[in-house]
Amino acid sequence: MTGTAERAVQISVEEFEKIARLVDKVSDTVRLEFIRGQIWFKGTADGDHREILGWLQQRCTQARTDVWLYAGRELGLLAGAYGKGRATPDADADADAASVLMAVEVTSYDTGFDASFDTGSDIDRRDREEKLAAYAAAGIPVHLLIDRGHGTVTVHSDPATDGYRDRHVVDFGMKVMLPDPVGIELDTEELKNFVR
Template identity: 35%
Template sequence: MMPIEDFEELAEAAPDAVRLEFVNGRVRTKEPLSIEDFEELERRAPETVRLEYLNGKLEVKAPQDGNHSCIHAWLTRQLLLQCPGHGLYPFSGVKTQTDRNGRARTDGAYARRGHFKGHGEWSDPDGILMVLEITVRDLGTNQRDRIDKPIGYAGAEIPVYLLIDRDNNTVVVHSEPKDGRYRQIVSHPWGSPVDIPAPVGITLDTTELKDYAD
């Protein structure tokens, strides 16, 4: 849930054309939001608020906790050991959906080293091999991470979407994007080996993830 103090600061900073409301701890827009208005709102947002625009809806990315950070560090180590020429770039802003009018703040974007050099706040998805999301204890997690983001990432033809699901203690691999959907979705329990298909092409040892079960 978003603190009311953060909402009030965001609402005060919002452009005149953007009217916000606060319902059940979540921020919403009273009218449809253009991508230009979203980007202006995001630029004006306080540092404590990270905004996303998913399938036409304004979302606030929930803050991470300690286990979230440990899981991110675990995956970064695994990827670096197996593919030293690539990197997992945290909190990358990515343009999503078929029309590229979505804006997702990923937990990680996996690409060749130096890929994001010279990019602005929101990067085109071309050249990103995989995106990462790690669920948090938040009421919007199901809709955001399991429904809206797979649609947005598949629409942008990002080859792999890796979801580390802390509610179910699973690693979910989405691959083969086509027509705005991932055609392959495979769920693995924590502790089992996880094959990440091409163009990533590695196998993750997920034993350590069991240390971070909530």
């Protein structure tokens, strides 16, 4: 009896984009991301997730009329080592990482996917580690993580190839400053309304 061994397969960004477009055509509940050489399955956002992004868009545009926060990009940012990845942030300022001021992630709850696709530990690793590293490597100045599971907001800044050098964490309900080039202070009190 012989078994087959599973192994990682290297694919190009262009091949990933073809796969992602096919998945988009057949599924309204799954999006794909290509982060640091791995394909990740990402469920669609729940209502509170969308409300948080709407809240953030409103705060950003009230504070700065010269920028716009884009939510739910189709193919995501060209992010990762040497641009060899496609991360789909929950919000960003543009699809080209070189012009993005801030990438935003709102952590997901387990949405009922088959555990082989998207377990809690996968969500944790993708949202809190893999994307963070990809955004820093792409040189995005600010990364904002709204963590519903922990009830915290984390602001990462000062990107380097090996990660962000500065990290500031506050609990929901506190004020937090998004450093330059964003330059906005957020009062996170309202985020308490969007957690389970």
